[in-house]
Amino acid sequence: MGTSIGRSDADFNASQELITTKALANSARWKLIDSWILEILLPAKAEWEEAWKAYQNRKTRNSNIISAKNQARKKYEPVLRTLVATLTGDPLVTDTDLNSMGITGRNKKGGHIPAPATYPETEVKLPAPAKVELHFRDNGETGHAKPHGVRGAEIRWAILDTPPTDWDELLHSEFDTQSPFTLIFKGGERAKTVYFALRWENTTGEKGPWAEIQSAIIP
Template identity: 90%
Template sequence: MADSIGRKDVDFNASQELITTAALLNSARWKLIDSWILEVLLPAKSKWEEAWKAYQNRKTRNSNITSAKNQARKKYEPILRTLVATLTADPLVTDTDLNSMGIVGRHKSGAPIPVPTTYPKTEIKLPAPAKIELHFRDNGETGHAKPHGVRGAEIRWAILETPPTDWDELQHSEFDTQSPFTLTFKGGERAKTVYFALRWENTTGEKGPWAEIQSAVIP
């Protein structure tokens, strides 16, 4: 199946502009969640566009600018794919709407994408001060391949004084399509305890069960 989002950066930028412009214009008609648009989509979009603009200037381009561009895309692309999955699954969005955004149409036949039934197993690594890496794979598997139909993992986390008793207490939400996921903290947060949990999400936006909440002391 063809990808709805361009692989090359220049194609990715064109895809994101086409998709987000239509989504913002039709957010009321498609009943998109305003808070998600304002707090998640638009900030990531803005950071990408700022980094991409800086990268376009070959005279000033350097390794830091290139790294910033790559990191901005890594943050933004999973969010954009969440939007694509939401639009594709939304009956209020027609096939004509999808085609106008360059989004590959819905499957008309074949087996449906299954809802995830397993959860990610996470290995914690401490690569540097104020950084934690979460290396995740399917529970019970030795390889890093995701389950069939899964596009990535939702990561919920929070720095707390006491252990949480429910996943809802993990206030921050991130998404990553490929292990590892890196959490970067401020210097003043070192030696504090961060709690986190992961769950799979399939290509239509359906989520699997949460893994158990884990913790690590920020190095």
């Protein structure tokens, strides 16, 4: 995969601006993950742009400003390349879209994005009668950003009289790109037990391992 991300700082700045401007403008259409954008991409972008702006002033430039610029790029460039890899593997992003951002050499098989290796952990909240919210994040993480290349979570669930022994017993299947996922039940289903499990799915449709089956009493 080739990109227009240049080696010089000036070229790097120009290409990051081109890529992020297009990606942010089309984030809803391309179903980019809001939490990753807000928690990872935008802070790294802002830090770089502030450091780069300070570096442009030759009268005030000093070793601290140069170091801050270098550290900001060191932090931001891997994030930018993660965005490029995600866009390249997303079937919603056309070759024309990629070319307009200077991204070329698409891998048609999307092999550069691996199948998810982790699973979501889920916190259950019961905000109202007959309503169950599943707040999910990557296992072991505290933030809501999903793993690299992950588009969202598959949620399987079922109301059962006895605990299931296999995920195949969860007959209902849903998909959500952003936490939380909300289940709304009928009044006659209150006080019954709903069982559910989640797994990640990447932008090429490959699925990760299932989390353990959990349950909740419908309020």
